[in-house]
Amino acid sequence: MLCQKCGKKPAVIHRITNVGGSKQEVHLCEECAREEANTFMDDAFSINALLSSLLNMGIDTPIKVEKMETIKCGACGQSFGEFRTTGRLGCDQCYTTYKDRLASLLKSIHGNNQHSGKIPKRVGSSLRIRREVDNLKTELEKAVKAEEYEKAAEIRDRIKNLTGTA
């Protein structure tokens, strides 16, 4: 396979990007990949790819984008325009400031925008219980469907315990 960018050298770097929910394959030769890497943020996606995906999602018209550029985060003072050029947010509050834009951006990068990994122990006890309850509810449904009523009763008790202490 030849490199998509220059069309001359064989492609050696291959990856899948999730653009607006549709998967796209990218195949590059070493040289073009390196060139692209110079504009990489951290190590996964280029800013340009990110932002063009953001723009191609039909959420922002060009005029709206221009206005968006000047909106600043109240906590750190960074504008959305600066984020567009650096690819880096200024602080954790930026996630609230640019909530709508980031929801779709994160979805376009990760194909998902709901965290399902680690929850910090200290801040996350109620969250942890809620997730546990959600899991138990799914189990309960399964047990009922399989007509395992004894198991279902057991699960129901566990849910009661959890929600009682929550």
Added chain:
Amino acid sequence: MDDWIKGEGPHSEIVISSRVRLARNIAGLPFPDRLNEQGAQRLITTVEKAIKRNPVLFKDFDLNILKGMTPLETRILVEKHLISPALAERHDQGAVFISKNRQMSIMVNEEDHIRIQVLLPGLQLDNAWDLANKIDDVLEETIDFAYDERYGYLTACPTNTGTGMRASVMVHLPALALTNQLKRVFQALGQLGLAVRGLYGEGTDIVGNMVQISNQLTLGQSEQHIIKSLKGVTGEIINKENQAREAMLKNSRIALEDKICRAYGILTEARIISSKEFMELLSDVRLGVDTGILKGIDRAVLNELMLESQPAFLQSIAGAQLNDSERDVFRAQLIRRKMK
């Protein structure tokens, strides 16, 4: 000696090392790019306090402040994979806590406030995650991390949001390369959402058939899930590489022996050798050791050479600044000394 250099971990004939990195930020504090020097200094103190509260970590981790180091010293930490190139660039703000066995490090003021990194020899992704997770647990006892119910850990770059985790393995795939199967493997990895890179991570070339494979997505999957799938994929790659090695030994043994012994000959006799040529020949010799074609060479010597033949390391061994061509000469000397 750093443990990965011993070349003794599980599947170390193919998997050089396993790494897990966690990105964390402190709630309410601007990310490092927007943090002034005082803020950066306070952050180092905050992390130091969190470490001091835990007797085990306190005894094990030593603080290195980049500002007090020469560029060469900083560069060596990069070559040892103890800090990232990005941290090395933050000379005025950056700091790193390094464990005594050098398997664990905690970078401060990199792209994110805190980056926990665990690097283990061979295929040990579970252990690496486990250790990183434990360090994270200790830090979160005293530090309020920027965390969102929906988005998980909030990071400076949206490509890390969620788990903030990048898990990777460094694999040596000479037989897949020699049998022209590497491209197909990379393609398959891409389809699985995994990224393929060279020895030094982002944007580096694949040299000497050393390939770094890592997860790309950080939001929507649990850490365990990410580790499990990377482990599964690595297992399959090990199988494929082993099959290719066996096939070559069976079908073209003499040609393989020739290639390996020539590489050994050049490595031990050359008077000038570039880093690229060295890495390519080293790959052949490593394959020779792994397949038993070359006997009496310790894999640790090869790993040591891989580390020491890098620019900053070479210069520190030489005790002098060396230009490119001086380095190539000194590198050849070092190899002869170590391999003969």
